[in-house]
Amino acid sequence: MHSFSEYGTLYEFRVSGVTASGAGQEAVERLPTPEGAPAGPPTNLSVEFQTPDVVALNWSPPMANLRRGRVLRYTAQLYKVEDHSAPVGERNVTVPKAVFVGLEENTEYSFHVRAFTIRGAGPPSDKLILKTDRDAVRAPLAVSALATSDSSVEVWWEPVPSRNKVIGYQVRK
DSSP states (O other): OOOOOOTTOEEEEEEOOEETTEEOOOEEEEEEOOOOOOSSOOEEEEEEEEETTEEEEEEEOOOHHHHOSOOOEEEEEEEETTBTTSOSEEEEESSSEEEEOOOOTTOEEEEEEEEEETTEEOOOOOOEEEEOOSSOOOOOEEEEEEEOSSSOEEEEEEOOOOSSOOOOOOOOO
C-alpha cells in the first residue's frame, strides 16, 4: 500500500502478472487524488497602468506544490490604503489578471488576490501598494493623421473628459 500526498493529481496504475516467460497483459486504472484548497497564495504580483485611472493587476498562480488541485478562479480585491475597511473593487476572474477603472488621482491603493480550487480559497497574497498620479491627463481618443503634402501632416483627435481643465495638447513626431 502506498500513500500519495499530491492533491488533485491523476495517477495511472498498471498491473500485470509475471511468469518465467515475462510480463502478461496489463490492466490500467487511472485514479485522481482528492483536491484541497490551495495551501499557498498567488505570487509575482505586478501593476500596469493602462491610463492614469485604469490599472491592470497581474499575478502568477500559487507555486505548483501548494496549489493542491486545479485553480478554477481568482478573487482580486482593491482597497484605498487610507480606508482598508471595505474593498473599492473586487474582481472574480479565471485568468491571473484583473482590470480596475475609475481610480482617484493622487491616491494610494493596495491589492491582494486569492486562488480557489473546487475545495475553496487559499490564503491571500501579500498586499501590493500602488499610487495614482496627481493631475494626470489621459490620452486623447480617436487620434487620426493625414499627410497633406510631402512635408506636412494634419492631426486631429477627440478630447477626453478630465477632472482638471486641459489647457492644451502637445503633438510630437
